[in-house]
Every structure is written in structure tokens, then in C-alpha cells.
Amino acid sequence: MLIEIKNLTKNYSMGENEVPALKSINLSINKNEYVSIMGPSGSGKSTLMNILGCLDTPTDGIYKFKNVDVNSLDDDALSAMRNKEIGFIFQNFNLLPRLNALQNVELPLVYSGVPTAERKSRALKSLERVGLADRIDHKPGELSGGQRQRVAIARALVTNPGILLADEPTGALDSRTGEDIMRLFHDLHQEGNTIILITHEQEIADHAHRNIFIKDGMIHYDRPNENKKQIV
Ligand SMILES: Nc1ncnc2c1ncn2[C@@H]1O[C@H](COP(=O)(O)OP(=O)(O)O)[C@@H](O)[C@H]1O
Numbered sequence: 001m002l003i004e005i006k007n008l009t010k011n012y013s014m015g016e017n018e019v020p021a022l023k024s025i026n027l028s029i030n031k032n033e034y035v036s037i038m039g040p041s042g043s044g045k046s047t048l049m050n051i052l053g054c055l056d057t058p059t060d061g062i063y064k065f066k067n068v069d070v071n072s073l074d075d076d077a078l079s080a081m082r083n084k085e086i087g088f089i090f091q092n093f094n095l096l097p098r099l100n101a102l103q104n105v106e107l108p109l110v111y112s113g114v115p116t117a118e119r120k121s122r123a124l125k126s127l128e129r130v131g132l133a134d135r136i137d138h139k140p141g142e143l144s145g146g147q148r149q150r151v152a153i154a155r156a157l158v159t160n161p162g163i164l165l166a167d168e169p170t171g172a173l174d175s176r177t178g179e180d181i182m183r184l185f186h187d188l189h190q191e192g193n194t195i196i197l198i199t200h201e202q203e204i205a206d207h208a209h210r211n212i213f214i215k216d217g218m219i220h221y222d223r224p225n226e227n228k229k230q231i232v
């Protein structure tokens, strides 16, 4: 099992009050699954993504990633794991504006101390994978929205992470460009990647093999997608 979550609870403190964001969630995800997580605004999707991505810790319950209890890791071990194992993809791309595409994609490897030459060749390979080999010198401001998201996906892939976590990856794109990005996710899944895709759009969730719906911090349903959208 890649991900195992047991009775996971997250409360945010707001002064005197506790805001319950996740209420005793149970969830297991295997390697090479393609899972969507849907739910209305405020249902706990981003909270769950932050915990899955080790950006935040639960109030209670167990999160095991590759059989390691994440709670047992100290800060250094946690950030090393996050950097190596988790590829994040965000709605607004989160690229550094002063760096070109190649430098943006190299960043996770800089943090993990990979030597310069290897860094460059791996970043280039990752950009080739997303179809941007001819844009490596371009800064984010010189790229379209779809191209920026491709750079972000190349950056997420460059460490060969155990999992790709995408929070509304098509949210800032027009629907045609969004479909291109979904085609790329489809191919990456076929190549063996594990993908967790957070979205509030049914059309996007239809691409996944398994659909989870969260409501009020609880899993409302978790079922196989019988009508997986065909990629043409
Ligand atoms: N940093 C925070 N401090 C306090 N409350 C928060 C914080 N982040 C999220 N919440 C609350 O937790 C709940 C779930 O939020 P979130 O996970 O962002 O939902 P979603 O991504 O599904 O829109 C909401 O009620 C939200 O207001």
C-alpha cells in the first residue's frame, strides 16, 4: 500500500474555536492508482492534500506513506521525503518568475543536492516529457497558461516521486488547454505514475479511475469510475 490513512482528523484553531476540517477519514491508495477527490468548497479537499503531501500534520489519526508513519519523522526527514516522493501541481503553477523553465524544473534537484550536470540532463528530460524541449530558456511570463502548467508538471516529475498530487490543476486554464493537461495526466498514469487529482469539476474527475467525494470533512463516497472518460 502506498498510502494508508486511519481515523484521520484535522481541526484548525481559530482563537477560542476549533474548526473541524477532516473528521475521522479512512483511505488507502495503491501504487499506480488514478484517483480524483471532489467536493464543494470548504469540504476539506486542500486540507487533505496538504496532509497527504506532508505540508501539514493531522490533529489525530495515522498517515502512513510507503509503510512509514509520517508522524514519526522529524522535520528534516519529513522535508526530505516531501522533496523526493511528492510531486505537487497547483492551480496557479507556483513557478518562480525570474527563473527560466529549465531552472524551475531543476529546483527540487538543487534542494536534494544533485550535481549540476545531472540536474540539467534530468530537468531537460522532464521538459521533453511534457513537450516543452523548445521552451527551456523561457521564463514563466513568456509562456502560455498551459505551457506554465506543463513546466510545473515537469518540475513535479523530475525527482521520480512516488505520487503526483494535483490541486485544481486545470482551474486556471480554458477548457481546451485543460483537456490537454488531462491527456498528459492520462499518459503519465499509463507510464506507472500514481495520481491524486483534486477538482470541483465533474468533467475533470471523470478522467480518473476512482472517484472520492468529500463533504463536510467526511468521505461521502469512494468508488470506481465505471465511465472513465476516453482520451482521443
Ligand atoms: N488555515 C486555516 N485556518 C482555519 N480554518 C481553515 C484553514 N484552512 C482551511 N480552513 C477551514 O477548513 C475547512 C476546509 O477547508 P479546505 O480544506 O480549504 O476546503 P476545500 O479545499 O475543499 O475548499 C473550511 O471550513 C475552511 O474554512
Ligand SMILES: [Mg+2]
Pocket: 045, 046, 047
Ligand atoms: Mg481547496
